[in-house]
Structures are given as structure tokens and as C-alpha cells.
Amino acid sequence: MHETNLAKLDLNLLVALRALLAERHVTRAASRMGLTQPAMSHALARLRVVLGDPLLVRKRAGMTLTPRAQELAEPLERVLADVSKLLAPPERFDPARSTRTFRIASSDYVELVLMPAVLARLWREAPNVRVQLRTLGARGADEIDDEGIDVILGPPASSDADRSDVVMQKLITERFVCVVREDHPTVGKRLTLERLLALPHALISPHGDEQGGIVDTALAKLGKHRTIAVEVPHFLVAPFLVERTDVVLTLAERVARALGPSVRLRVLPPPPELRLPGFDISLVWHERHRADPAHAWFRSTIAAVAKKL
Incomplete structure (x- = not known):
């Protein structure tokens, strides 16, 4: 033939x-x-x-x-x-008629602080879209190589800057606060460095890092250390432990505020001597989605919601 x-x-x-x-x-x-x-x-x-x-x-x-x-x-x-x-150019995306599934790799911080408002906005405009959340691992932007992932929502990894094929958009700048139970017997209106060091601490360590957390790094610069009484992998568990014990927990301010109605906690600024840096939450996506109108709508919706937080 x-x-x-x-x-x-x-x-x-x-x-x-x-x-x-x-x-x-x-x-x-x-x-x-x-x-x-x-x-x-x-x-x-x-x-x-x-x-x-x-x-x-x-x-x-x-x-x-x-x-x-x-x-x-x-x-x-x-x-x-x-x-x-x-x-022909792609057809104009109509959210009201879309049945697309969007997949997000994110941390529990994002799921608590950002996702409720994002989902509410998405479903107002696109009632038939589906969203799948997956746990964000330690690979940073490399997780976007998984074909099923549309976007990553989380802190940028140190290696992300080496990727020329991904786009990163900063959404949120977060700071840390300290929380203790509402009726803590030894903490007053202000948390001094001396009082902080005297208290037992809870540590949130998603990947089980034995080197400690950001507070330990700050204390080391001052030649001091703290006592970590309990270590947990999730943001959402630790505040409930604080509510029933005398431990102090350092965590993201928006998490503390979000859990305020559910957990009886007092939110206090960290001792100024610590000079704790904050962290960013970024929207990360692969260049292959740049010309996809549905994906562009999805990204812009997330960014618009984050701007109001």
C-alpha cells in the first residue's frame, strides 16, 4: 500500500x-x-x-x-x-459549565488557612469543578513534575529557584506567634525570653527534623536552648495539645487565629530578642499550563482569595 x-x-x-x-x-x-x-x-x-x-x-x-x-x-x-x-485559539473558558478536576499539592497550613475560602469562591463561579488535595512532600517544586498535579501551594524550597520551567507566585507572607492555654498559670500578658525558656515546648516538625525548628535556630544565636516536651508532625494537632497542658507552641499566626474559636488559647508575640523570620506561601505551577485558560482561571482565583487574607 x-x-x-x-x-x-x-x-x-x-x-x-x-x-x-x-x-x-x-x-x-x-x-x-x-x-x-x-x-x-x-x-x-x-x-x-x-x-x-x-x-x-x-x-x-x-x-x-x-x-x-x-x-x-x-x-x-x-x-x-x-x-x-x-x-484555532482555545475556546473561552466558562467556569459555570466546567466539570474539570484540579489537583493541588499542599500543606495542612494551606488546607486550614487558604482552602476553605478558595473552595467557596471556586464553587460560586464553577459549581461542578472538583478539587483533589494531596499532601505536599519535601521535594518542593519537583512535585509539579507529577503529571496529575496542577499547582503546588506551600513554602518555596531552596532548590525551587533552579527550576526555569516552573512559575512561582508569592501569595502570603506569614509570621510566627506563641500560644499557650487560655488559663495558663505562669504566663502573663507578655511572654519574656526568660519565661519562654522556662516553659516546656511543643514542636511542629512535619518531616521529623531532629535539628529542631526555627525557634531553636534563633535561640542558638543567643547561646540558649529550650526544652521540647512533645513533637508532632501536623499543625492541626498541636493547638489541641496546648489547650490541655502547660506547653507553649510557636506557630503561624493565621493558624492560631483560625483555630481561636475552637481552641481556648492565648496568642502572644514571641520575645523580640528571637527576631523570628516569617515564611512565604507560594503558588507554583509548570510552564506547560501557561496557555490553558481553565488553569489560568484556577490560578487567578486562588491568588485573588489569598490577597484578602
Whole structure:
């Protein structure tokens, strides 16, 4: 069976073929395409070679189509319609009609602080979209290589800056606060460094880092250390431990505020001597999604919600 080498085929020949089949006349087909008559004659000659058929033949009253040319008319229209659709710009995304599933890799911080408001906004505009949340691991932006992940929401990793194929957008800048139970017996209105060091501490360590946390780094610069009485992997567990014990916990301020109605805690600024740095939450996505209108809407919705937090 003879197969045409598509790599060597000029697709403009198919447009010329449609004009020739419609007009059954070289000069009129040339005029229809805005070509000269010699240029259309050359196109017809090339088509005859490619298709192995004369296509147009002379008769007493002009020219007529060969049986092969007649057979080509209908499939040719379908092919050109498909090519036109293939090359057309993407259709305007309509959130109200979308049934797309978006997949997010995120931390429990994001799930508590950001996602309730994001989901409420998403479903107001797109009631039929689905969202799947996956736990964000330690690989940072490398997790975006998983084909199923649309965006990452979390603190940027140190290696993320090396990725030229991902886009990062800062959404939230967070700071740390200290929390103790509402009726703590030894903590007053202000948490001094001396009192902080005297208290047992809870540590949130998502990856079980034995080197301690940001407070330990700050204390080391002052030549001091604290007593860690309990270590947990999740943001959401620790405040409930604080409520029932005398431990002090350092955590993100928005988490403390979000849990305030559910847990009887007092929120206090850390001792100023610690100079605790905050952290950022970024929206990370792969360049392959840049021209996807649904993905662009999804990203802009998340960013708009985060801006109001």
C-alpha cells in the first residue's frame, strides 16, 4: 500500500485542491485563492503527483473531475475542518459549565488557612469543578513534575529557584506567634525570653527534623536552648495539645487565629530578642499550563482569595 510522506506534504496543497474541486477550473480556482494562474497550475501538477491521479481532465465544454477527485471532496472538507479547529485559539473558558478536576499539592497550613475560602469562591463561579488535595512532600517544586498535579501551594524550597520551567507566585507572607492555654498559670500578658525558656515546648516538625525548628535556630544565636516536651508532625494537632497542658507552641499566626474559636488559647508575640523570620506561601505551577485558560482561571482565583487574607 502506497503511503504519503506527510513531512514532505505542503498543507496549502489541500486548500488548493478544495478550490480546484469546487471551481473545476484552474483560473477560477486561482482567483478564489488569490493566486496567479501559473501558481495554481503548478499546485495542480504537484497534486497529480502526490495523489497519482489527473484530478481535472478536459472535456468538450471545459474540465471535469475524475472519479478519484469526486471521492476526495467529502473527506477533504472534513480534514480541512479538523485542521482549522486544531489551529484555532482555545475556546473561552466558562467556569459555570466546567466539570474539570484540579489537583493541588499542599500543606495542612494551606488546607486550614487558604482552602476553605478558595473552595467557596471556586464553587460560586464553577459549581461542578472538583478539587483533589494531596499532601505536599519535601521535594518542593519537583512535585509539579507529577503529571496529575496542577499547582503546588506551600513554602518555596531552596532548590525551587533552579527550576526555569516552573512559575512561582508569592501569595502570603506569614509570621510566627506563641500560644499557650487560655488559663495558663505562669504566663502573663507578655511572654519574656526568660519565661519562654522556662516553659516546656511543643514542636511542629512535619518531616521529623531532629535539628529542631526555627525557634531553636534563633535561640542558638543567643547561646540558649529550650526544652521540647512533645513533637508532632501536623499543625492541626498541636493547638489541641496546648489547650490541655502547660506547653507553649510557636506557630503561624493565621493558624492560631483560625483555630481561636475552637481552641481556648492565648496568642502572644514571641520575645523580640528571637527576631523570628516569617515564611512565604507560594503558588507554583509548570510552564506547560501557561496557555490553558481553565488553569489560568484556577490560578487567578486562588491568588485573588489569598490577597484578602
